[in-house]
Amino acid sequence: xxxxxxxxxxxxxxxxxxxxxxxxxxxxxxxxxxxxxxxxxxxxxxxxxxxxxxxxxxxxxxxxxxxxxxxxxxxxxxxxxxxxxxxxxxxxxxxxxxxxxxxxxxxxxxxxxxxxxxxxxxxxxxxxxxxxxxxxxxxxxxxxxxxxxxxxxxxxxxxxxxxxxxxxxxxxxxxxxxxxxxxxxxxxxxxxxxxxxxxxxxxxxxxxxxxxxxxxxxxxxxxxxxxxxxxxxxxxxxxxxxxxxxxxxxxxxxxxxxxxxxxxxxxxxxxxxxxxxxxxxxxxxxxxxxxxxxxxxxxxxxxxxxxxxxxxxxxxxxxxxxxxxxxxxxxxxxxxxxxxxxxxxxxxxxxxxxxxxxxxxxxxxxxxxxxxxxxxxxxxxxxxxxxxxxxxxxxxx
Amino acid sequence: xxxxxxxxxxxxxxxxxxxxxxxxxxxxxxxxxxxxxxxxxxxxxxxxxxxxxxxxxxxxxxxxxxxxxxxxxxxxxxxxxxxxxxxxxxxxxxxxxxxxxxxxxxxxxxxxxxxxxxxxxxxxxxxxxxxxxxxxxxxxxxxxxxxxxxxxxxxxxxxxxxxxxxxxxxxxxxxxxxxxxxxxxxxxxxxxxxxxxxxxxxxxxxxxxxxxxxxxxxxxxxxxxxxxxxxxxxxxxxxxxxxxxxxxxxxxxxxxxxxxxxxxxxxxxxxxxxxxxxxxxxxxxxxxxxxxxxxxxxxxxxxxxxxxxxxxxxxxxxxxxxxxxxxxxxxxxxxxxxxxxxxxxxxxxxxxxxxxxxxxxxxxxxxxxxxxxxxxxxxxxxxxxxxxxxxxxxxxx
Numbered sequence: 001x002x003x004x005x006x007x008x009x010x011x012x013x014x015x016x017x018x019x020x021x022x023x024x025x026x027x028x029x030x031x032x033x034x035x036x037x038x039x040x041x042x043x044x045x046x047x048x049x050x051x052x053x054x055x056x057x058x059x060x061x062x063x064x065x066x067x068x069x070x071x072x073x074x075x076x077x078x079x080x081x082x083x084x085x086x087x088x089x090x091x092x093x094x095x096x097x098x099x100x101x102x103x104x105x106x107x108x109x110x111x112x113x114x115x116x117x118x119x120x121x122x123x124x125x126x127x128x129x130x131x132x133x134x135x136x137x138x139x140x141x142x143x144x145x146x147x148x149x150x151x152x153x154x155x156x157x158x159x160x161x162x163x164x165x166x167x168x169x170x171x172x173x174x175x176x177x178x179x180x181x182x183x184x185x186x187x188x189x190x191x192x193x194x195x196x197x198x199x200x201x202x203x204x205x206x207x208x209x210x211x212x213x214x215x216x217x218x219x220x221x222x223x224x225x226x227x228x229x230x231x232x233x234x235x236x237x238x239x240x241x242x243x244x245x246x247x248x249x250x251x252x253x254x255x256x257x258x259x260x261x262x263x264x265x266x267x268x269x270x271x272x273x274x275x276x277x278x279x280x281x282x283x284x285x286x287x288x289x290x291x292x293x294x295x296x297x298x299x300x301x302x303x304x305x306x307x308x309x310x311x312x313x314x315x316x317x318x319x320x321x322x323x324x325x326x327x328x329x330x331x332x333x334x335x336x337x338x339x340x341x342x343x344x345x346x347x348x349x350x351x352x353x354x355x356x357x358x359x360x361x362x363x364x365x366x367x368x369x370x371x372x373x374x375x376x377x378x379x380x381x382x383x384x385x386x387x388x389x390x391x392x393x394x395x396x397x
Numbered sequence: 398x399x400x401x402x403x404x405x406x407x408x409x410x411x412x413x414x415x416x417x418x419x420x421x422x423x424x425x426x427x428x429x430x431x432x433x434x435x436x437x438x439x440x441x442x443x444x445x446x447x448x449x450x451x452x453x454x455x456x457x458x459x460x461x462x463x464x465x466x467x468x469x470x471x472x473x474x475x476x477x478x479x480x481x482x483x484x485x486x487x488x489x490x491x492x493x494x495x496x497x498x499x500x501x502x503x504x505x506x507x508x509x510x511x512x513x514x515x516x517x518x519x520x521x522x523x524x525x526x527x528x529x530x531x532x533x534x535x536x537x538x539x540x541x542x543x544x545x546x547x548x549x550x551x552x553x554x555x556x557x558x559x560x561x562x563x564x565x566x567x568x569x570x571x572x573x574x575x576x577x578x579x580x581x582x583x584x585x586x587x588x589x590x591x592x593x594x595x596x597x598x599x600x601x602x603x604x605x606x607x608x609x610x611x612x613x614x615x616x617x618x619x620x621x622x623x624x625x626x627x628x629x630x631x632x633x634x635x636x637x638x639x640x641x642x643x644x645x646x647x648x649x650x651x652x653x654x655x656x657x658x659x660x661x662x663x664x665x666x667x668x669x670x671x672x673x674x675x676x677x678x679x680x681x682x683x684x685x686x687x688x689x690x691x692x693x694x695x696x697x698x699x700x701x702x703x704x705x706x707x708x709x710x711x712x713x714x715x716x717x718x719x720x721x722x723x724x725x726x727x728x729x730x731x732x733x734x735x736x737x738x739x740x741x742x743x744x745x746x747x748x749x750x751x752x753x754x755x756x757x758x759x760x761x762x763x764x765x766x767x768x769x770x771x772x773x774x775x776x777x778x779x780x781x782x783x784x785x786x787x788x789x790x791x792x793x794x
Binding site for chain 2: 028029033038043044047048052054207332333334361363374377382
């Protein structure tokens with residue numbers, strides 16, 4: 001049995017088809033509620049039949065890009081470089097962190113691919129495709145399914161048997177799983193990664209009809225993978241909470257008379273109808289002589305849980321110090337952070353604001369189809385993180 | 398609404414009957430498996446109906462007495478003083494930590510009782526009764542139910558309607574819940590604590606018939622409390638794992654030629670058929686000039702996860718430094734620790750050895766009948782511990 005060393009950790013080359021699914025935004029409460037109400041019969045049987053329903057902890061801030069990259073690299077954001085979905089460059093431009101040039105660690109899939117292990121990645125959100133395909137990893141997206149090709153497969157929608165839903169449709173995530181399943185029948189990957197979208201979770205709490213519909217279909221698809229003999233791990237990138245309170249940090253700093261500051265919201269991505277760029281983490285840039293005052297002003301706002309200076313945030317949260325703010329601001333379960341009130345268009349939301357980014361969305365479900373080995377057991381029992389998923393699933397013999 | 402300060406934390410005087418149940422040894426996997434297989438319909442409905450199924454972390458070592466006292470005092474073992482079930486006194490005697498003289502913090506129930514709030518404690522194991530009744534808290538045990546009285550109630554078995562089962566019977570825990578329920582009808586406590594026993598879990602893994610029977614009856618009894626309008630929290634004191642491997646530390650030290658050492662097993666209690674005094678934590682006493690060698694010998698044994706010097710263990714694990722060994726030894730999920738092989742009578746076990754005490758049994762279920770408030774939410778999302786249960790359930794308004 002072959003073992004590969006990737007970014008300082010050991011992974012077994014899988015001997016049976018293995019898929020890790022990032023169930024974007026699936027807070028543990030969707031799973032506990034779904035199990036409690038019998039919505040997840042296949043996942044329930046998977047747990048009862050020797051699998052496991054544990055918890056893992058997100059990389060902070062609890063956003064999509066940092067955690068997807070933790071999952072596929074096996075290392076913290078401090079090492080892989082993706083501090084958020086969005087960042088400020090040295091020359092003051094705001095950029096999406098979606099370019100492989102921002103990546104400071106290769107992926108597990110790229111290393112397996114280089115070792116001639118058949119791999120495949122399917123992402124729902126196109127924004128992740130460039131990052132996940134680094135190292136020539138075969139990677140397709142639901143958003144691009146109408147036009148992308150993969151080797152000799154020229155029509156992904158025909159392969160799945162239906163047109164790809166829109167990125168805000170309730171079943172965009174399910175199409176990703178269907179696409180992975182259909183592609184696997186042709187390409188026979190031994191290691192696959194499928195990354196979903198949290199559009200449903202941003203607008204629907206556990207128990208709401210669309211959430212139930214999402215979960216029931218997810219469960220049925222996981223059943224199809226199980227029936228086909230896949231080894232499966234499901235993990236979320238982050239949880240999700242109602243955020244009825246919003247604090248606009250740029251407005252608060254201006255009101256306090258603190259000039260020269262800039263607020264950057266690392267949740268920012270192309271999917272504004274999810275969250276209007278409002279999450280529970282923010283970077284604040286402030287001139288050196290204003291930082292202490294700015295931190296004091298921000299810390300006193302209701303719903304603010306932590307205001308960490310850059311070095312401390314980088315150390316404690318394992319973040320790349322050069323890709324976060326002078327101050328890292330984290331909000332509580334009920335509170336989202338904005339820049340200026342006028343810059344956020346809440347009318348485009350699909351419902352009341354539900355979002356993530358803070359400590360309260362850092363507990364995520366970890367579901368396994370098979371019992372972990374001794375190392376996996378240790379990782380889970382002493383606190384698994386999103387970056388540990390492949391180490392658990394691909395534990396060396 | 399009245400608030401009491403107890404051991405430095407604030408608790409609301411309950412305005413509706415509130416019960417905390419310590420589901421002794423109920424590893425989270427009993428709950429996930431039970432939910433997955435539909436064994437827990439009332440608990441499932443409780444979760445889906447606005448309650449919560451979260452996780453909490455045990456006080457280390459993950460034993461019964463330290464965690465029961467964490468639950469009822471709201472503070473760590475470093476503050477309440479109970480480092481295990483068993484300890485070595487300054488004059489070299491081995492004693493059970495069951496005497497209130499060992500307690501360094503009062504209980505929440507004692508403080509409520511002193512403030513004229515009606516409280517009641519029911520423990521399955523008699524060994525906990527002296528500790529839990531400190532401060533004149535009304536407290537009865539299943540083991541003593543045949544002879545104990547409580548105020549004007551002179552026949553506890555008659556009140557319940559059946560004779561108390563033996564302490565190793567599968568439904569000893571259920572009798573504790575029945576006794577609490579029956580006593581509550583007479584005494585109308587606003588705050589009740591019911592502490593169960595882990596006899597079933599020590600001998601039966603999730604999915605085994607007796608475990609299923611235990612869980613189904615537990616679920617039905619929780620349903621009775623819910624129907625009667627109780628606010629409920631269930632938390633375990635520790636998890637449980639199969640321990641097919643045993644390391645005998647005194648034998649290993651002797652083989653290595655290290656003299657003058659003494660191994661104390663803090664799991665030791667009167668219930669030897671549970672575990673034969675074999676758990677995954679041990680205290681080792683060694684002369685100062687032998688400690689480094691002893692630590693090196695122990696650390697190299699298979700299945701040993703940590704050998705911590707006293708001061709470091711006290712700091713990192715929040716333990717009272719004077720009530721642990723010179724060395725604190727912790728074993729992995731599959732390994733139990735003994736003294737000398739000849740001193741442990743495995744023939745008295747009720748089945749293959751299942752036990753606890755280490756990090757791998759420190760993740761426990763936390764089930765709530767009602768959504769937590771903002772503080773409770775923060776505690777849960779940032780890592781609840783067994784000592785936080787009352788702070789969550791009795792959050793000040």
